[in-house]
Amino acid sequence: MPPAGGLQQQRGLVGPSPGGTESSGGALPAFRRLLPGLLWLLLVALVYADPLFVARNFAGRDLLGYHLPVEKAVHDAYARRSWPVWFAEISGGRPLLPNINVGALYPIRPLLAPFRFPVAMRIYPVLHWAVAGLGVMALLRVLGVSRSAAAVGAVTYVFSGVGVSESFYTNTHPGVALLPWIVWSVARPAVSWAGRVLTASVLIGLELLAGDVFTTSLSLVAAVIWILVEKTRASRAAELSALGAAALFSALLALPQLVATLLWIPETHRAVSGMTVGEALRFSVQPWRLLEFIVPYPFGPTWSDTPRATWAPRAFGGLATGFFVTLYAGSFALVAAIVQWRRKEGGVRFARALAILALGACVLPSFVPRNWHTWAAPLPLRYPEKMAVGAALSAAVFAGIALDGLRRENRRRHWLTVVGVSLTVLAALAALFPQAAARLAVQLLGSDRTLIPAAAVHLPAALAEGGLLWMASAVALGLLGRGGHLSHAVAVFLIALCPIAADRRIARSFREEEIFAPTAFARAMTRRDAAGSFRALGESRYIPSSPSEGAQLSSDVGFLDYRRRSWLVYTPALWGRGTVFNDDFDAGDLSRAESLRRLSFRSTAFHDPGAFFASVSLRFGIRFPDQQPPPGFRPFGGTGFEAWDENARALPDVRLLGRWREATDAVDALRQIPIGSEVTLETGRTSLGSAREGSLRVLEKTPEVLRAEVDVTEPTYLFVLRGYWSYHSVSVDGHPVSVIPAQLAFSAVAVPIGRHRIEWRETIPGIEGSRWGPALYGIVAIALLLKPRRPKEAR
Secondary structure, eight states: OOOHHHHHHHHTSSSBOTTSSBOSTTTSOHHHHHHHHHHHHHHHHHHTHHHHTTTEEEOTTTIIIIIHHHHHHHHHHHHTTSOOOEETTSTTSEESTTOTTTOTTOTHHHHHTTSOHHHHHHHHHHHHHHHHHHHHHHHHHHTTOOHHHHHHHHHHHHTSHHHHHGGGOTTTHHHHHHHHHHHHHHHOSSOOHHHHHHHHHHHHHHHHHHTOHHHHHHHHHHHHHHHHHHSOHHHHHHHHHHHHHHHHHHHHHTHHHHHHHHHHGGGBHHHHHOOBHHHHTSSOOOGGGGGGGTSSOTTSOGGGOOTTOOSOGGGGTTSSSOSSSOOOOOHHHHHHHHHHTTOOSTTHHHHHHHHHHHHHHHHGGGGSOGGGTTSBOSSOOOOGGGGHHHHHHHHHHHHHHHHHHHHHHOOOOHHHHHHHHHHHHHHHHHHHSHHHHHHHHHHHHTOOGGGHHHHHHHHHHHHHHHHHHHHHHHHHHHHHTTOSHHHHHHHHHHHHHHHHHHHGGGSOEEEHHHHHSOOHHHHHHHHHOTTOOOEEEEGGGTSOOOHHHHHHHHTOGGGHHHHHHHOSSSGGGGGTOEESSOOOTTSOSBHHHHHHHHHHTTGGGSSOHHHHHHHTTEEEEEEOTTSOOOTTOEEEEEOSSOEEEEOTTOOOSEEEOSEEEEESSHHHHHHHGGGOSSEEEESSSOEEEEOOOOEEEEEEEOSSEEEEEEEESSOEEEEEOSOOOSOEEEEETTEEOOOEEETTTEEEEEEOSEEEEEEEEEOOTTHHHHTHHHHHHHHHHHHHHHSOOOOOOOO
16 A cells, blocks of 8 residues: 555645646636636525525425424524523423434524524525535545545535435535545644644544534444554554543533433433334445445335335335435446555545445344344344445545546446446336336335335336436446547536435425415414413314325325324424424434323223323314324314314413322322323322412513413422433422422422412533533644644655
8 A cells, every 4th residue: 555645646636736836826716716616606505496596395205294393493502602501392292302312502502593593494404415525525635636526526425326315415515515624634644643633633523513423323334444544553543542532522522412411311211111123224325225326216206205205115125215315326327436445545445445335234134034023133233224325435535536547547448338328128028017027026025916006106217217327427437438638528527417316305395385385274273372371182083084195195295284284293383382292203302201101002991081181281173084183172163174172171381270189109090090081290109189269470581491380279290201211400489499290291380378480491401511512622722723733754
């Protein structure tokens, strides 16, 4: 392996630049150096002009049901100049910032707070695609590739199926954008040990604040791989020590988030109940899906985000699609990997090792025997398919290196044409004999025979598209070998066009009002409950299933209507309306909330089901018109697609208790809740309590703060519909008081006789100590910056 400096001299980063122009400041103006990055930003803006410059937003997959509501809670808190500590609308109220999946302290989120939320959510994904591409370009330029080759690498990474699918996952997109930059931080030459530590620590710290464990782990592993296979043996110890120091310092930078998460995790459903192997491995890459590197959508239009998009559920482990819609990264990326695989030039070893590791981590879990799926998972982490990001970066590095290499070689590769023609012939046969081709494909994939008609429709088009894209890459390689600027430009255009044309459709946008405008039900709730004292029940979980539900789902593109109408996920938070027994989308609910939700599914056997729902402020309910309301709810309106119900006995989310039932502990509370209409308090004793009605005046009510004045003539309790956990700060007349578990999952405060002021604040767990982490990081950073460099040894 050549020494690091020698490698850069070979590739042209020392001395003449890859383009042949001197790299001195006078010979290469700043504009010329910035031009590739500016052109990249222009390309991203053009490809994503919708939604960037029009009133449209992405909303498919998990966005509308989970990520957009979570992002809005964070965005609104920063817009109020508050820390985003509490999610008031979900699960009756639960911690927000401590949930590391939220990434509430990631700096881009407060920076976007001044914008209207829909505008912020248009900027957010495009910004991260832009940053990701610039990172790949920086990494490839370290290897000395030409500017056009670096651009091809950026297109391969960002417009791969993996990269575009990140539009659905606002929690992992930052990590994907930072991954190539973290590798670049260890790959760049001629940087001091302190400089490496500072640069890498900032990037890793940002990734920790963004909050995705998978991409953070992948970034560190990728950086280690680079050091082990691309650095000289003599420099590896120093490089690894710099990376280790950077990881430690980054933990200081992200310490408030890390400590809050560590204190939150033990009280969550995920930690207390654990996770089965089947849940953890739910999204693994089945071997059949490796065909997606050749044909973008061989198993149906999975990009369409409709319920029956695939004719081959077995290819997705029985699901409608994968975590990433497709693995396709452009035909040229696969060609580049095949051509470069055995070579030893700089970057190839890294790309090869990363591809093996990433695909192994994605695919091998799919071979875990089914009878193991009920076992307890060793770690409560989900979805190995997330590691496919590493395969996308590997493809980008292969593509960037190969473009220059193939241009120099000027060799014809006839097998490319053979593959393209073969795909075209298969497409023609599938079109001429659709039923026979579909039967063969369905039998091969082990699908149900009822899916033969769908396969007959989609298979010819998928094969034809794959053939067309492959032939475009073959033409591009032929043009590369001709030489000349025009041929090179056309070749680069065709190579870039393939992933953009195939994968851009994944990120579908919808009109702003289709996503963010309150539904008729939400508006009706606001008219009846302007103060926001009550919540709504998605009744479909509590009554027999509805034929109209299935009919609506079958025609619901992007699942927009279902998520807006069902009130089973987080979507109502977009309109400031709350739920209690919504689905636990990220397995991050407090354990008590999950236990109460499971108990609620048996509510028909309770002594008074209506009173149970009323006790947790569930005044409203929504269902499909052909369903009957659950006990305690009566119809009050609706549309042709939904029916609305009301529980007239529902009690406000903040109230003084007139009657209550006392329990010794959580297990005793679980036994007592079904047998009475009173709120159950865990006071450590068993009894019934009551008090005469007092007065309550709410002075301030935000997710972060609740202030109220009470006046009571008998000792009682203030019930607050906020998840019970250990990190509220509550005082009565300025004196700290303890919070009591109420109705298992929520909270109550003892109120003595008289007039009192109660103040309730949500806090960041562990902030008293963790806030000094960033300060200490700053001190270390200044010390490293001021550290004098060692004088170079005389040659």
